[in-house]
Amino acid sequence: xNPITPIVHGLKITLSHLFMKPVTLQYPDxxxxxxxxxxxxxxxxxxxxxxxxxxxxxCPTVCPAKCITVEAGEDANHNKYAAKYEIDMLRCIFxxxxxxACPVDAIKMTGEFELANYSRDNFIYTKERLLEK
Amino acid sequence: MVNLxxxxxxxxxxxNATIYDAAKLNGIKIPILCHDSKLKPFGxxxxxxxxxxxxxxxxxxxxxTPITEGMIIRTATPDIxxxxxxxxxxxxxxxxxxxxxxxxxxxxxxxNLTYEYEVNANRFADAKFNHVIDYNNPxxxxxxxxxxLCGKCARICDEIVSFGALTFMDRGIETxxxxxFEAPLNCEFCGSCVSVCPVxxxxxxxxxxxxRFWALTNQKTVCSYCGTGCNLTLGVKDNKVxxxxxxxxxxxxxxxxxxxxxxxxxFINSERRLTTPxxxxxxxxxxxxxxxxxxxxxxxxxxxxxxxxALATPRITNEELILFKELMxxxxxxxxxxxxxxxxxxxxxxxxxxxxxxxxPASILDVQKTDLLLVIKTDTYETHPVVGFEINMAxxxxxxxxxxxxxxxxxxxxxxxxxxxIHVPGTEIAVINALAKVIVDEKLADGTAASVPGFAELEKxxxxxxPDAVAAQCGLTAADIKQLATDYAKAEKALILFPVGLPxxxxxxxLASALANLAILTGxxxxxxxxxxxxxxxxxxxGAVDMGFYSTAGMDAGKIIDGCAxxxxxxxxxxxxNPVVSYPDHTKIAAxxxxxxxxxxxxxxxxxxxxxxxxxxxxxxxxxxEGTFTSxxxxxxxxxxxxxxxxxxxxxxxxxxxxxxxxxxxxSATPAKTFEAISSSVAGYAGMSYASLGETGAYAAVSVxxxxxxxxxxxxxxxxxxxALVTGSALYHSGTMxxxxxxxxxxxxxxxxxxxxxxxSKMKIAENDLVIVTSSKGSIKLKAKISMRMPQGVLFAPxxxxxxxxxRICSGAPVTWVSLSK
Numbered sequence: 001x002n003p004i005t006p007i008v009h010g011l012k013i014t015l016s017h018l019f020m021k022p023v024t025l026q027y028p029d030x031x032x033x034x035x036x037x038x039x040x041x042x043x044x045x046x047x048x049x050x051x052x053x054x055x056x057x058x059c060p061t062v063c064p065a066k067c068i069t070v071e072a073g074e075d076a077n078h079n080k081y082a083a084k085y086e087i088d089m090l091r092c093i094f095x096x097x098x099x100x101a102c103p104v105d106a107i108k109m110t111g112e113f114e115l116a117n118y119s120r121d122n123f124i125y126t127k128e129r130l131l132e133k
Numbered sequence: 134m135v136n137l138x139x140x141x142x143x144x145x146x147x148x149n150a151t152i153y154d155a156a157k158l159n160g161i162k163i164p165i166l167c168h169d170s171k172l173k174p175f176g177x178x179x180x181x182x183x184x185x186x187x188x189x190x191x192x193x194x195x196x197x198t199p200i201t202e203g204m205i206i207r208t209a210t211p212d213i214x215x216x217x218x219x220x221x222x223x224x225x226x227x228x229x230x231x232x233x234x235x236x237x238x239x240x241x242x243x244x245n246l247t248y249e250y251e252v253n254a255n256r257f258a259d260a261k262f263n264h265v266i267d268y269n270n271p272x273x274x275x276x277x278x279x280x281x282l283c284g285k286c287a288r289i290c291d292e293i294v295s296f297g298a299l300t301f302m303d304r305g306i307e308t309x310x311x312x313x314f315e316a317p318l319n320c321e322f323c324g325s326c327v328s329v330c331p332v333x334x335x336x337x338x339x340x341x342x343x344x345r346f347w348a349l350t351n352q353k354t355v356c357s358y359c360g361t362g363c364n365l366t367l368g369v370k371d372n373k374v375x376x377x378x379x380x381x382x383x384x385x386x387x388x389x390x391x392x393x394x395x396x397x398x399x400f401i402n403s404e405r406r407l408t409t410p411x412x413x414x415x416x417x418x419x420x421x422x423x424x425x426x427x428x429x430x431x432x433x434x435x436x437x438x439x440x441x442x443a444l445a446t447p448r449i450t451n452e453e454l455i456l457f458k459e460l461m462x463x464x465x466x467x468x469x470x471x472x473x474x475x476x477x478x479x480x481x482x483x484x485x486x487x488x489x490x491x492x493x494p495a496s497i498l499d500v501q502k503t504d505l506l507l508v509i510k511t512d513t514y515e516t517h518p519v520v521g522f523e524i525n526m527a528x529x530x531x532x533x534x535x536x537x538x539x540x541x542x543x544x545x546x547x548x549x550x551x552x553x554x555i556h557v558p559g560t561e562i563a564v565i566n567a568l569a570k571v572i573v574d575e576k577l578a579d580g581t582a583a584s585v586p587g588f589a590e591l592e593k594x595x596x597x598x599x600p601d602a603v604a605a606q607c608g609l610t611a612a613d614i615k616q617l618a619t620d621y622a623k624a625e626k627a628l629i630l631f632p633v634g635l636p637x638x639x640x641x642x643x644l645a646s647a648l649a650n651l652a653i654l655t656g657x658x659x660x661x662x663x664x665x666x667x668x669x670x671x672x673x674x675x676g677a678v679d680m681g682f683y684s685t686a687g688m689d690a691g692k693i694i695d696g697c698a699x700x701x702x703x704x705x706x707x708x709x710x711n712p713v714v715s716y717p718d719h720t721k722i723a724a725x726x727x728x729x730x731x732x733x734x735x736x737x738x739x740x741x742x743x744x745x746x747x748x749x750x751x752x753x754x755x756x757x758x759e760g761t762f763t764s765x766x767x768x769x770x771x772x773x774x775x776x777x778x779x780x781x782x783x784x785x786x787x788x789x790x791x792x793x794x795x796x797x798x799x800x801s802a803t804p805a806k807t808f809e810a811i812s813s814s815v816a817g818y819a820g821m822s823y824a825s826l827g828e829t830g831a832y833a834a835v836s837v838x839x840x841x842x843x844x845x846x847x848x849x850x851x852x853x854x855x856x857a858l859v860t861g862s863a864l865y866h867s868g869t870m871x872x873x874x875x876x877x878x879x880x881x882x883x884x885x886x887x888x889x890x891x892x893x894s895k896m897k898i899a900e901n902d903l904v905i906v907t908s909s910k911g912s913i914k915l916k917a918k919i920s921m922r923m924p925q926g927v928l929f930a931p932x933x934x935x936x937x938x939x940x941r942i943c944s945g946a947p948v949t950w951v952s953l954s955k
Contacts, residue, residue, distance in 0.1 A: 103232070
């Protein structure tokens with residue numbers, strides 16, 4: 001084979017890309033459009049001013065990364081609620097099993113993906129930080 | 134045995150088995166909700182339907198149908214599965230299906246079956262119940278909305294616990310489980326109903342919402358309260374014991390537990406546990422290192438030498454007791470003892486003289502196999518509740534005759550056909566001697582009795598104990614005594630039970646000998662269902678006796694205390710005991726411990742005794758160490774750690790080991806090695822090893838060499854106008870340790886004095902009034918509890934409580950004469 005042919009072939013592909021719409025997003029000036037089923041930061045759903053979570057422990061049980069810590073508490077009406085609900089985002093693999101396991105539809109995953117932070121402690125998302133805004 | 138076919142498998146099963154039992158025995162699983170191996174068949178849930186070919190393929194309940202020869206049974210035909218699915222649909226019709234918030238989820242029979250049978254829709258629809266949930270007591274929550282009406286709770290409360298707190302109420306669709314008059318639950322809180330509930334209707338509140346069942350690691354162990362030696366499963370999560378888990382296949386008692394066993398585990402992870410060694414500097418206890426603590430103690434023990442003394446609690450393991458003895462030998466002292474020196478005298482003196490062995494010649498299993506039970510003091514139920522359950526079952530199911538000889542009535546007196554003879558406190562030995570006298574006089578004695586050494590002396594000594602003479606002083610009638618003696622002697626098998634322990638100073642060597650005389654006289658010894666069972670108070674009381682941890686050559690506990698006061702004991706090492714609260718004569722004990730030069734206390738908590746110590750060592754609870762416990766009937770059981778050691782705690786084994794090393798000795802490296810030494814040196818333990826003990830444990834053999842001993846009777850100087858105070862154990866407590874278990878403290882948080890209605894009305898005392906109880910030793914303020922069970926002129930008080938320690942007014946006499954004032 002002529003040794004020039006593959007080079008020309010390659011350059012042809014390169015040249016064709018010059019005339020295509022660029023894939024690169026000029027982040028952070030440009031924001032990506034997050035897909036509806038994107039699995040980003042978790043949020044605890046709120047209903048009647050209370051977290052819907054009933055602390056059934058199914059999410060920590062199913063979590064493959066063991067990043068969820070739940071502690072149940074008993075409120076004045078003897079009902080169960082999550083006295084502590086923490087997700088360690090450094091461990092989380094964003095698999096979405098917690099959402100799938102939840103029997104009361106209390107947890108969802110949002111489009112929020114900018115989770116960078118300065119200290120490790122800040123990656124522990126407490127119940128207050130996780131509550132749906 | 135009966136031959137039958139289950140699911141095309143040829144099997145055999147005992148004649149009295151039901152289809153369910155036969156299937157279970159042969160490894161065939163039939164789903165069921167209303168069955169427990171301890172309970173009688175009931176047939177409530179209809180889940181166990183099977184087809185029997187001989188019954189024309191009808192569906193019949195397996196749990197209530199007895200097997201017959203040649204039965205051909207099918208347990209899982211498509212028709213049966215369809216029927217079971219419908220049963221589940223109907224059960225789920227009214228069930229709230231609130232599994233996410235129900236603590237039973239994961240351990241719920243209904244949930245498991247729903248999953249197994251894939252019931253994911255319901256063809257029927259109905260309103261859910263809206264029963265009020267009973268939160269009135271701190272231990273058991275009752276949510277009748279979840280109930281499937283299997284009746285297990287009501288049945289276990291009736292058949293085994295014999296309390297009868299729960300029952301079915303109303304009819305048809307309105308049926309529910311309730312207490313009398315729909316009142317809140319107020320029972321003895323053994324939690325048996327919680328353990329058998331197949332759904333989340335009955336839940337243990339101390340464990341409520343703490344963890345899910347699947348997150349728990351279960352560790353089998355042995356209960357550390359009383360001497361029954363119940364097997365226990367601890368539910369552990371994150372190095373914390375969170376609950377006790379029911380296992381119906383565990384132990385002779387099949388998982389049945391009492392209030393303290395089931396709800397009293399919180400002391401293990403209590404916030405109040407000691408976690409660092411403390412040493413007294415300038416009058417206050419300050420934290421120190423183990424090295425320093427060990428060094429200080431070793432130096433003091435070395436200088437004290439033979440004037441060192443040791444008191445141990447019979448709650449520590451056999452291995453630790455042996456090592457403690459070795460430590461004392463290393464320092465050259467033989468002053469060691471346990472349980473105030475008298476609580477074990479029935480075994481170490483009484484049985485040794487009468488039977489030639491310091492152990493009971495009977496086992497707890499004999500309770501169900503005997504024909505007649507003679508129970509000394511109704512407290513048998515309070516000290517060892519699970520033995521009490523065995524008595525309940527024996528009386529109710531096996532028609533065992535129950536005779537009680539006591540100074541007060543108790544729960545056992547309420548059993549069907551129970552005969553209770555109430556005698557004047559302190560006269561029990563005289564009454565027992567009178568029984569022996571009747572047996573000898575009426576020629577009811579066994580033929581072999583006359584040849585037993587000491588017969589002639591006994592016969593002579595009994596001359597003074599004619600039924601008429603004894604009846605006059607003990608408050609019984611001569612006819613009663615004669616009747617009891619005849620019943621006992623004529624029964625084919627008869628078993629005597631009596632509790633011993635710190636609150637029973639009167640249950641001494643003489644009582645043991647007197648009872649042994651009865652058994653020897655009638656030949657009721659060494660046979661199944663016969664004998665005398667001495668029920669020692671603590672979980673390893675029998676072990677402490679077997680290991681020889683009591684004074685033989687040196688000072689006993691009483692003399693050690695006196696020695697502390699007089700200065701002849703320079704260094705006292707107390708492992709686990711709390712003499713300031715639990716030993717009689719508080720003032721004397723406190724003064725003696727205050728006086729002793731150097732006091733070391735190794736304990737789990739800052740007890741009243743530890744607070745007086747010069748060095749306090751944080752010890753480990755039973756859940757953090759390995760070793761063996763020996764129950765009252767000499768069942769040796771192996772315990773393994775359930776959690777890691779808390780803080781800097783060390784087991785007593787490690788503490789004694791470190792001290793022996795420091796003092797130049799060579800301690801055994803592991804508990805297993807020590808147990809090897811035990812099995813080769815202690816009589817009856819031969820051939821045992823941790824491996825051979827396994828989960829069930831093994832009985833150490835007891836060989837008896839009977840001889841008659843003349844028991845001394847107590848001299849009773851009754852004081853006119855005064856009331857007789859007897860001490861004892863409360864049902865919810867064991868020793869002083871149960872004070873640190875939350876469960877028992879919820880139900881019984883403080884000391885009280887129980888008095889009869891007549892006395893109360895005479896003195897115008899109402900329930901819960903604060904009364905001042907005064908004896909010659911001092912006075913104490915206690916809440917009054919008025920009960921039907923007390924005879925007039927007799928008071929009862931439990932001894933467990935630090936703040937209201939009854940030992941402030943008791944001196945260690947069997948009966949304390951007191952006056953009451955408001």
